Amino acid sequence: MVLLAAAVCTKAGKALVSRQFVEMTRTRVEGLLAAFPKLMNTGKQHTFVETESVRYVYQPLEKLYMVLVTTKNSNILEDLETLRLFSRVIPEYCRVLEESEISEHCFDLIFAFDEIVALGYRENVNLAQIRTFTEMDSHEEKVFRAVRETQEREAKAEMRRKAKELQQARRDAERGKKSPGFGGFGSTSSSSSSSTAIITDTLIEAEKPKPAPAPIRPSGSSKALKLGARGKEVDDFVDKLKSEGENIILPNTGKRPSEASKSLPAPVNTESVHLRVEEKITLICGRDGGLQNMEILGMITLRVSDEKNGRIRLLINNNDKRGVQLQTHPNVDKKLFTAESLIGLKNPDKSFPLNNDVGVLKWRLQTTDESLIPLTINCWPSESGSGCDVNIEYELQEESLELNDVVISIPIPSGVGAPVIGDLDGEYRHDSRRNVLEWCLPVVDVKNKTGSLEFSIAGQPNDFFPVNVSFVSKGNYSDIQVAKVSQVDGNSPVRFSTETSFVVDKYEIL
Numbered sequence: 001m002v003l004l005a006a007a008v009c010t011k012a013g014k015a016l017v018s019r020q021f022v023e024m025t026r027t028r029v030e031g032l033l034a035a036f037p038k039l040m041n042t043g044k045q046h047t048f049v050e051t052e053s054v055r056y057v058y059q060p061l062e063k064l065y066m067v068l069v070t071t072k073n074s075n076i077l078e079d080l081e082t083l084r085l086f087s088r089v090i091p092e093y094c095r096v097l098e099e100s101e102i103s104e105h106c107f108d109l110i111f112a113f114d115e116i117v118a119l120g121y122r123e124n125v126n127l128a129q130i131r132t133f134t135e136m137d138s139h140e141e142k143v144f145r146a147v148r149e150t151q152e153r154e155a156k157a158e159m160r161r162k163a164k165e166l167q168q169a170r171r172d173a174e175r176g177k178k179s180p181g182f183g184g185f186g187s188t189s190s191s192s193s194s195s196t197a198i199i200t201d202t203l204i205e206a207e208k209p210k211p212a213p214a215p216i217r218p219s220g221s222s223k224a225l226k227l228g229a230r231g232k233e234v235d236d237f238v239d240k241l242k243s244e245g246e247n248i249i250l251p252n253t254g255k256r257p258s259e260a261s262k263s264l265p266a267p268v269n270t271e272s273v274h275l276r277v278e279e280k281i282t283l284i285c286g287r288d289g290g291l292q293n294m295e296i297l298g299m300i301t302l303r304v305s306d307e308k309n310g311r312i313r314l315l316i317n318n319n320d321k322r323g324v325q326l327q328t329h330p331n332v333d334k335k336l337f338t339a340e341s342l343i344g345l346k347n348p349d350k351s352f353p354l355n356n357d358v359g360v361l362k363w364r365l366q367t368t369d370e371s372l373i374p375l376t377i378n379c380w381p382s383e384s385g386s387g388c389d390v391n392i393e394y395e396l397q398e399e400s401l402e403l404n405d406v407v408i409s410i411p412i413p414s415g416v417g418a419p420v421i422g423d424l425d426g427e428y429r430h431d432s433r434r435n436v437l438e439w440c441l442p443v444v445d446v447k448n449k450t451g452s453l454e455f456s457i458a459g460q461p462n463d464f465f466p467v468n469v470s471f472v473s474k475g476n477y478s479d480i481q482v483a484k485v486s487q488v489d490g491n492s493p494v495r496f497s498t499e500t501s502f503v504v505d506k507y508e509i510l
Contacts, residue, residue, distance in 0.1 A: 002120045003079075004054065005029055005069040006086055006113050008061070008102055013037045016064070016102045019113040021120045032056075032069055047080065055079075059087050062097045066090065082122050086113070089130060091415030108134070126462045128411065272306035273485055273496040275314070276357075279476045280505040283373065287465055287509055291373060296324070296365040296477055297505075300343075301357045309487075309494050310351025313344040316361065317483040322372060324365040324478050332360055348488050363478060374398040374477060375444065377408065377509050379467050387416075387458035392439070392467070396449035400479070401502070403471040406441040410467050413459040425451030444471070467509040473502040 007018035013034040020029060036056050039049040048057045050072060057068040057079045066087050070079055089112045090097070093105040102109070115130045116123060125133075279298040285291050304310055318326075318341065328337050333346045343360050345352070352358060370376075379392045392410065396403070412419060414435045421428060425448075426441040439453050485496040 002071045002074050003068055003082065003117050003122070004071065004120065005032070006117065007033055007067050007069070008090065008109070009033050009036070009065050009067055010099065011037060011063065011065065016099055017106045017109050019110050021117050033067065036065075036067060047083075048076065057083050059083055061087065061090065064097055064099075064102070078122060082116065085116055085127070088127055088413070088415075089113070089116070092127070092131065126460065127413065128462050128465060269497070270499075271495050271497040272304065273309050273312065273494055274303045274305070275482050275485075275496060275498045276301040276303075277476055277481060277498065277500045279478065279502045281374070281477065281502070282506045283508070284506070285373070285377070285509050287379060287467075289370070291368045291370045292510075294365075294367050294372065297362070298324075298364075298476065298478055298480065299359050299362040300480075300482065302352060302360050303355070303357050304352045305355055307351070307354060310354065311345075311348065311488040312352065312485055312494055313342045313488060314360065314482050315484040315486070316341045316343060317481045319479040319481075320363075322365055322367070322478070324363045324480075326361065326363045329358070329360050337361075344488065361480075363480065365478065371397070374401055375403065375406075375469065375471070375507075377467055377469060379410070379464060379509060381459075381461035381464045383461065384456070387456060388461060388464070389454070389456050390419075390464055391452065391454050393450065393452040394441075394444070396444050396446070398477065399446045399449065401473055401475055401477065402443065402445040403473050404443055406444050406469070406471040408439040408441075408453075408467060408469050410437045410439070410464055411435060412437050412457055413463045416458040419455040419457040422454035422456070424453050426453075428453070465510060469507040469509075470504045472504075474500055476500050476502050 003021050005018055005020045005022075005024065007029070008016045009018075010016065013036055015030060015033045018029055018033070032054065035051070036049070036058070039051065039056065047059065048055055050056070053072070055070050055072050055074065055076075057070060057076070059066045066083065068079060068083055068086065090102075090109065093108040093112070094101040111134050112130055115125055115133050277298070277300050279296055282293070282295045282297075283291075284293050300314075300316075302314070304312070313336075316337070328334055328343065331345055333342075333344050336342050336344055374397060376395045376397055377392065378394075379390065381388045381390045390410070392408070394406075394408065412430075412435055418430050418432070419437055424439075426439060429438040429440060430436075431438065437455065441451065444451075481500075482496070482498060485494040486492060487494060
C-alpha cells in the first residue's frame with residue numbers, strides 16, 4: 001500500500017489533524033479533505049470512496065471521521081487493517097472524541113501516526129508497541145537524574161557540615177568572652193572548671209533531638225556563607241536546581257518516595273548493633289516461557305550506635321546452593337572471611353564507624369535457569385468472538401519465601417470499558433486512567449502457592465503485555481544471614497537486631 005496522508009476531520013471536511021507521508025502541499029491536502037464529504041452524498045454505505053486519482057478509506061468517530069488518503073492501486077484489505085489501528089490509537093490520547101480534545105493532543109497523535117506509517121508504507125507494529133515507543137523511556141535520562149540526585153544529597157550534606165562547624169565556632173567564641181583567663185595558680189582551677197563546663201554542654205547538646213543545624217536561606221547573605229566560599233557555591237548550586245524545577249531531597253528523608261515505597265518499614269526497636277540484609281531482584285521473562293535474565297543483588301549493611309561495640313566481628317551463615325558471587329568491603333579481612341566466614345576489619349584495633357550505614361558484604365546471582373524463578377506468571381490471552389478471554393495464573397516455586405503485597409499489573413486496551421471478571425483468587429483493581437488491571441494478593445506462601453484470574457475484554461492478545469509484578473518479603477532469596485556478633489577481644493557475644501527484606505526492582509513478562 002502507498003498511504004498519502006492520514007487525517008482526523010469533521011463531517012464538513014475541516015482538517016483537525018493531518019499527517020502527510022509523501023511530499024504534498026498544504027493546499028492539496030486541504031482540497032482533498034474538503035472534497036471528501038461531497039463524495040459521500042450518494043446514499044450508499046461504504047468504508048471507502050474513490051476519485052480519478054486517490055482513494056479515501058474512512059471510519060466514523062462519533063462527530064468526526066478518521067480518513068486515510070491512498071493511491072488507487074493500494075491493497076484495500078491492508079488499508080482497512082491500517083485504518084482500524086489508526087482508529088484505536090486516537091482514544092489512547094483523547095478521552096472524548098471532540099474537536100477541542102483532538103486539537104489539544106494533536107502532537108501526541110502525530111507522533112503515534114509516525115510509528116504506524118513510514119514513507120507511505122505500514123510498519124509491523126501493534127498498539128502496545130506504539131504505546132512503548134511514544135513513551136520514549138530513556139536509560140540515559142534515568143542515569144542523569146540519579147547523578148543529579150546524588151549531587152543534591154552531597155550538597156545538602158556539605159551545607160550541614162559547614163553549618164555545624166560555624167555554629168561550634170560561634171559557641172566557642174561566646175564562651176571565650178564569658179570566661180577570661182586569670183594569672184597565677186588560680187588560672188588552673190578556673191580554666192579547669194571552664195573546660196569541664198564546655199564538655200558538659202557539648203554532651204548535653206549531643207543527646208538532644210537533632211534539629212536543623214542552621215537555617216539555610218535561599219537568598220540573602222549571612223555570616224556563615226561569607227566565611228566559606230565553597231559553602232556559598234554549594235548553596236547557589238542547590239538554589240539553581242530548585243529554580244529549574246528539580247525536587248530537592250530533604251535532609252530527614254534519606255530516600256525518594258518511590259524508593260521508600262519499595263522497602264519494608266524499619267523496625268521500631270533496634271539494638272546498638274543493627275544489621276540490614278537487603279536483596280533486590282531484576283527479572284525479564286518471555287510470555288511463551290524462557291527466562292531472558294534474572295539478577296539478584298544483595299547486601300548486608302552494618303550500623304553501630306555504641307562505641308563499646310565498635311570492634312566486633314560478624315559470623316555469616318551462608319546456606320546458598322545456587323552459586324552466588326560474594327564480595328566483601330575493601331577494609332574487611334578477606335582471608336578471615338574465606339577461612340571462617342567471619343567479617344572483621346583488616347586492622348582489628350580499629351572500630352567500625354559510629355552512626356553510619358556501612359555495607360560490609362554484597363553478593364550477586366545472575367542466571368537464565370527457569371527453575372530459579374521465585375514466582376512464575378503464566379498469561380494466556382485467547383481471541384473470542386467479542387474480544388479476548390485472558391487467563392493468568394501464578395505459582396510460587398521458592399516455597400521458603402513468603403511474599404507480601406503482591407501486585408500483578410496487566411495492561412488492557414483503552415476505550416473498551418471495564419473487564420468482566422470471572423474466576424478470581426484475591427482482589428482486583430481497575431485503573432481506567434492508566435489502563436491497567438491490578439491483581440492484588442496480600443500473601444503468597446506455601447499455603448496458597450498457586451492462584452488464577454480470568455477476565456474478558458475487547459482487544460488482541462498483544463494488548464495484555466508486558467505484565468509487571470511487584471512484592472516485598474521479610475525473608476531473603478539467597479538464604480544468607482548473620483548468625484552471631486561477637487567482640488574482637490574475648491569473643492564475647494553482642495546483642496544485635498536484624499532487618500531482612502527482599503524487594504522487586506523490575507519484574508516483567510514481555
